[in-house]
Amino acid sequence: MMAYDKPLPDLENEVEAPHWQAAKQGRLSIQRCSQCGYLRWPPETICPECLTRGGDWVDLKGEGxxxxxxxxxxxxxPVFSDEVPYAVAMVRLTEGIEMIGRIAGPPDQVRIGQKVRAVFVPVTDEVTLVQWEPSA
Amino acid sequence: MDLRAKTAIVGVGNTAQGTLPGRSANEIAVEAIQEALADAGIEKKDVDGLITCRNLRSREGIDEQIGHLMGLNPKYSATLDYGTGNFSLHLGVMAILTGLASTVVLVYGTNQRSAKADFSVAVGGGADMAAIAGLAHVAGPAAMAFRRHQHLYGTTEEQLGWVSVAQREWAQMNPLAIFKQPMSIDDYMAMDYMVAPLRRPDLTMISDGGVAIILTSAERAVDHPKKPAYILGIAERTALRAYQNLENLMRPWLGDVAKQLWSSSGLSPKDIDALYIQDATSVWVLQMLEWYGFCEVGEGGPFLAEGRTRPGGSLPLNTNGGQLSESYMWGWLNLAEGVRQLRGECGPRQVANAEVVLDCSTHDFLKGAATILSSHQ
Known part of the structure; x- marks a missing residue:
């Protein structure tokens, strides 16, 4: 695989690691509070609703x-210069949270309200990124 | 607490803007303080409060550093991690009203242009995930916010263009402004996208420079040579949950700042003679025109395209050229301009009979603040 010189997640960061492990296996996984059930993104150490530490990792449908x-x-x-023009979207997931993500593919067909699904794009031997593509 | 007209700005000072090579941010801050002290007709021994702003991409701007450099042992000092003019000003008001200090100097100085500070990084909560996706620079989320506005209300790029075009017209009458070359709406529309739907003039350029403000009690204010700019009302609101707040890029919580401001001051948008909106991007102007009630939410596009914010328009807005055309100073020069308008010092760009001004600012997607200032108590 070619060298990837763009921002990468810190796989040593224990708070985020389960998300990246899941992405590598083709799953979109985020935290859900084991106490109150609040879905939280981005990953954090404490539930912002009930202040319970930790949390379970659950797979989402990957649709929004x-x-x-x-x-x-x-x-x-400038490290993204070889990719312009590219689109980054705010995706409203069916589970009700918002997530920033790259649109896989050219930006000219992207529109607000478009249904999208998660795709999993390996960029290094260790890291697979979650991106989004039209689903209909 | 009734804070109406209990405090006043009695001094404003600034350095040259643009590129100030070979100087630290703290040295620039000291020069701005010297200018403000001279404007207020006082010496450094006359201030007993110091409020500074840490630079966004360096460790400069701490009160301990600047106080030491200036030879000051003020009774009270503090540093804000992100001190747009309003946030620092409100802390100064609190220090004076609580008796922690009687005369406070507020300062922002930066060498971020010469130091080549990295503004490509993503901002706000969840910044790591944004950076990985390529959502670099505040231009990205601002472009998303504007596209959503277009989708909801039919706002056009040309309507947004009037923010930058009007501010460029004002800047042409301001010797301090960095960007003064004429720009028509056709020039604007002919420019390439940076981050669509935004173009170069929709985004501020990074600059070096410093601004300082002297704040004191209303009782003391009359002893200073310049006409005081009294603080009539202040309000703040945070959205520290960032991307956990759905639709946070539209910053609807700015409407809560406005409600608090208008209800606590007893004033309304029609009382405002000149409006200052911190404009890291033109989209912030569109948003705040609406959330502060100068037009209905969704009506900002037509409001701008009618030319109301241009010289001669019914709502003079960012009469210094704003950050888009004057200089990127975290809103501090907008605040300084408001004070100078109230004093009648603004020459060809002077707003006739400017007696009440509003200064609105934000800390990206996390905080909003606003202040009403007046030449009358």
Missing amino acids: EIWSFAVYHRAMN
Whole structure:
């Protein structure tokens, strides 16, 4: 695999690691509070609703719709220069949370309200990123 | 507590803006303080409070550093991690009303342009995940917020363009402004996208510079040479849960800042003679025009395109050119301009009979703050 010189998750970070382990296996996994059931994203050590520490990891359907998106014609972070134009979306998942993610593929067909599904894109031997593609 | 007209700004000072090579952020801050002290007609021994802002991408700007550099042992000092003019100002108001200090100097100084501070990084809660997705720079979330506004209300790119075009018109009358070359709405529309649907003029350029403010009690204010700018009302609100708040990019909680501000001050948008909105992006101007009630939510596009915020319009907005055309100073120069308008010091861009101004600011997707200032008590 080619060297990937863009921002990567810290796999040593125990709080986030289960998300990346799941992504590598093709699953979209986030935390759910073991006490109150609150779904939380991004990963944190404490439930923001009931302040219970820890939490369970649960798989989501990996489905949602585009709330909005931005199309980078200029890579504001130069390491992404080889990918412009690319789209990053705020996806409203069917489970009710919002998640930022890259649109897999060209940006010209992207629109607000579009149904999307998670796709899993390996970028290094260790890291697989969650991206989104139209599902209909 | 009734804080109406209990405190006043009696001094404003700034350095040159743009590129100030070879100087630390703290040295720039000290120069701004010297300018503000001179404007207020006092010396450093006359201030007993110091409020500074840490630089966003460095460890400069701490009160301990600046107090030491200035030879100050103030009674009270503090540093805000992100001190747009309003957040620092409100802390100063609290320090004076509680008796912790009687005259406070507030300062922001930065060398972020010369130091090549990295603004490509993602901002706000969940920044790591945003960075991995390529959502770099505040332009990304701002572009998303504007596209959503377009989707909901039919707002056009040309309507948004009037934010930058109007502010450029104001900047042409401001010697301090960095960007003064004429820009028509056609020029704007002809520019390439940076992060669609936003173009270059929708985003501030990074600059070096410093701004300082002297705040004191209303009783003391009359002893200073310049006309005081009295604080009539303040309000703040946070959204520290960041992306856990659905639709957070639209920042609807700014409407709560507005409610608190108008209800506590007894004033309304029609009382405002000139409006200042911290404009890291043009989208923030659109959002705050609406959330502060200068037009209905969703009506900001037509409101701007009618030219109301341009020179000669019914709502002079960012008459210094704002951050988009004057200089990126975390809203501090917007605050300074509001004070100078109340004093009548603004020459060709002076708003006739400016007696009440509103300054609104935000800390990206996490906080909002606003202050009403007036030449009258």
